[in-house]
Amino acid sequence: MTTTTTTPLSGTDRLRTSATSARRTKRRRIRKDLLRSRIAAWTAILVIGAFGMLPVYWLLATALSGPEQTFQFPPKLVPTDITFSNFTALAENDQLIKYLVNSLIVASITAVLSVVVATYMGYSFSKFRYRGRRSLMHLVLASQMFPQALLLVTLYAVFSSFGLLNTYTALVLSFTTFTMPLCVWMLKGIFDTIPDALLEAASIDGASRWRTLHSIVAPLAAPGMIAAGLFAFVRGWNDFIFAVTLADKEKQTLPPGLVSTYIGEFQTAWPELMAASLVVSAPVVVAFMFLQRYLVGGMTAGSVKS
16 A cells, blocks of 8 residues: 655745745736726726717618608607608709808818918918017917807908808808917927928928928828818818808808708708708718828827927
């Protein structure tokens, strides 16, 4: 008969075993805490995402419903009788297409004009030193403090005296008035990150200031310029109060056009209005999808100076 003897552990071995067990317990605790943190984070993301997407879902559900189902009480979260007639009716509405063309023209010109002017102003504020520079910078920034509706009466009087009412020019100039300050300061922050040594090297090579700005600085600041242009485009696309005040029905953009088309004194065509709102939101969504990397880069490029 064979007997097995167990060798007792020395003090060092017992300490090593105890330390190993403690490390394993600590790792398990860390993994559990990390798992709980991830679950809590994803739960919060799903809840906030559902809250943010609920209006979009309700917009789509109403656009796919008929008038009877829209006013049904209690309302149904999922439409049962789905119809696409609200979308097909949009293509047959010539006036709505006219509003869409007006919005594209006004928003595009506003974006281009804002970026061009803001590029020169931001570059001047960033790379040149002259008397009154800081005062001009603060003046541009202070213009953002005034409520936009406060200036509507003044702009209306000015445009009326120059015969610019009911024109694209009035809309573009009024929109640019409010997009310019943010675009200027956004691009100034980006120009500040471009080292002066690069501009000095271009000057030594014989490049003029005009050539330096267009051939060297502008390509480096392209993400910021795209972000500023996208901001100005959305501002011109979404405006209501200036478009409805400064332009007649022939020059109005989509926001006042949708209101005048689908909202009446005694009745509102909610399914058609939701379908139109969904369709006219598509260009902005597509622009953000394709330009989001430039938008994020442009918005954060001027946050840290090298």
